[in-house]
Amino acid sequence: MKPYEIKKGIYWVGVVDWNVRTFHGHTYTTKRGTTYNAYLIIDDKITLVDTVYGPFADEMLEKIAHIVPAEKIDYIIANHVETDHSGALPALMRRCPGAKVFGTEKCRDGLYKNYYGKWEFKTVKTGDTLSLGRRSLSFIEAPMIHWPDSMFTYCPQEKLLLPNDAFGQHYATSERFDDEVDNSILMEEATKYYANILWPLGSVIARKIEEVKKLNIPIDMIAPSHGIIWRKDPFKIIDAYVQWAGNTTKEKVAVVYETMWGATEKMARRMAEGIIDAGVGVTLFDVNLSDRTEIISEMLDTKGFLFGSSTHDNDMLPGMAGFLEFLKGLKAKNRIASAFGSYGWGGGATQEIEKVLLESGIAVTQPPLSVKYMPDENELTRCYEFGTAFAQAVKKGGSDGSR
Amino acid sequence: MDKYRCEVCNYVYDPALGDPDSGVPAGTPFEKLPDDWVCPVCGADKSQFVKEG
Numbered sequence: 001m002k003p004y005e006i007k008k009g010i011y012w013v014g015v016v017d018w019n020v021r022t023f024h025g026h027t028y029t030t031k032r033g034t035t036y037n038a039y040l041i042i043d044d045k046i047t048l049v050d051t052v053y054g055p056f057a058d059e060m061l062e063k064i065a066h067i068v069p070a071e072k073i074d075y076i077i078a079n080h081v082e083t084d085h086s087g088a089l090p091a092l093m094r095r096c097p098g099a100k101v102f103g104t105e106k107c108r109d110g111l112y113k114n115y116y117g118k119w120e121f122k123t124v125k126t127g128d129t130l131s132l133g134r135r136s137l138s139f140i141e142a143p144m145i146h147w148p149d150s151m152f153t154y155c156p157q158e159k160l161l162l163p164n165d166a167f168g169q170h171y172a173t174s175e176r177f178d179d180e181v182d183n184s185i186l187m188e189e190a191t192k193y194y195a196n197i198l199w200p201l202g203s204v205i206a207r208k209i210e211e212v213k214k215l216n217i218p219i220d221m222i223a224p225s226h227g228i229i230w231r232k233d234p235f236k237i238i239d240a241y242v243q244w245a246g247n248t249t250k251e252k253v254a255v256v257y258e259t260m261w262g263a264t265e266k267m268a269r270r271m272a273e274g275i276i277d278a279g280v281g282v283t284l285f286d287v288n289l290s291d292r293t294e295i296i297s298e299m300l301d302t303k304g305f306l307f308g309s310s311t312h313d314n315d316m317l318p319g320m321a322g323f324l325e326f327l328k329g330l331k332a333k334n335r336i337a338s339a340f341g342s343y344g345w346g347g348g349a350t351q352e353i354e355k356v357l358l359e360s361g362i363a364v365t366q367p368p369l370s371v372k373y374m375p376d377e378n379e380l381t382r383c384y385e386f387g388t389a390f391a392q393a394v395k396k397g398g399s400d401g402s403r
Numbered sequence: 404m405d406k407y408r409c410e411v412c413n414y415v416y417d418p419a420l421g422d423p424d425s426g427v428p429a430g431t432p433f434e435k436l437p438d439d440w441v442c443p444v445c446g447a448d449k450s451q452f453v454k455e456g
Contacts, residue, residue: 141413143412144412144413144414144444148411148412148413204412204414204444361424
């Protein structure tokens with residue numbers, strides 16, 4: 001695969017990782033693979049913006065060699081310290097040991113703590129510019145989008161924003177641009193990326209987008225470090241981020257549960273019927289059969305969550321506990337929830353679920369519904385009514401205590 | 404009351420606003436934050452905060 005010219009004299013020299021199926025260890029499933037995007041700018045100073053994941057260093061170097069010998073690279077911009085973008089730096093720096101690396105102070109420290117390289121590093125701050133010759137680059141620090149070291153690079157002459165992980169998607173394709181791929185898949189992957197990685201950082205993202213808008217810089221292309229480049233309508237993804245960061249939700253409920261012998265599942269299904277009949281959309285997930293990354297993605301614009309678990313050792317089941325612990329880290333705002341489950345003697349699952357919800361800042365709008373062993377018809381009717389009542393609370397926008 | 408900045412992520416704690424999401428009401432000085440309070444953005448503890456000049 002040859003390098004791809006995204007603008008005159010600017011080349012995508014990234015790699016497509018077709019087969020990666022779990023990311024960040026096992027915190028994110030990548031059913032469509034991903035790409036690691038690096039961009040080479042040919043100017044008086046030959047500049048590489050970001051690199052790729054270490055195991056793909058040779059493939060990136062080969063792509064660069066199609067355009068210039070890697071030894072000719074003068075500048076390397078490190079927007080982010082994470083190894084999927086910096087992993088090829090050691091191999092690259094062996095080829096061009098005189099190149100200068102630019103990044104934030106925290107990026108400098110982070111790169112050293114990852115690779116212990118003795119490279120010439122220039123720290124940059126928001127507002128700093130770097131002349132490449134005909135073009136220049138300016139830098140915008142973007143701490144916690146999504147690590148403390150993160151920054152965006154902008155090329156005014158090309159109206160090109162290189163925001164690293166922001167606006168990215170894990171989506172392996174032979175195409176490079178938004179107008180060349182199925183946009184429903186593109187947005188599905190962009191949503192999943194935001195939900196699983198950026199959700200807790202909404203307030204930071206909203207402020208940063210405001211800051212960038214105030215700079216009044218023209219943008220006609222956004223080239224992130226994963227997935228597809230936005231050129232047809234770069235503001236489509238910015239507007240989506242504004243919506244997500246604002247915790248905008250739809251009148252929907254996600255029912256997520258874990259069941260031992262099917263009783264809690266029966267409850268869940270009957271609740272879903274009550275929700276549907278009340279005119280509210282629902283999705284239902286057995287937490288162990290479904291993919292957590294997909295569930296979280298579905299929950300991003302969902303107002304109400306119902307969490308169910310059978311009681312086991314006076315606690316909720318472990319799949320549910322792991323799921324709720326992950327959800328707690330996402331710091332979901334403007335949501336409502338309630339708990340349910342089957343038990344045999346002492347119970348405990350619903351209390352434990354409510355405990356985590358309290359720690360997560362998610363408002364519990366109705367008392368839990370617990371059923372001993374298998375629900376009978378009367379109890380199933382109560383499940384139906386539980387769903388209906390919860391759907392009504394969702395319609396009211398959770399005005400009874402959610403934030 | 405002084406503002407304090409998180410040295411990890413640059414979040415600024417403004418006592419006039421407090422940190423309602425963590426149960427800290429507006430008007431709480433930084434010094435009165437509970438010992439287990441952490442940066443609402445990145446999770447750094449109080450020792451990572453410096454007074455804004």
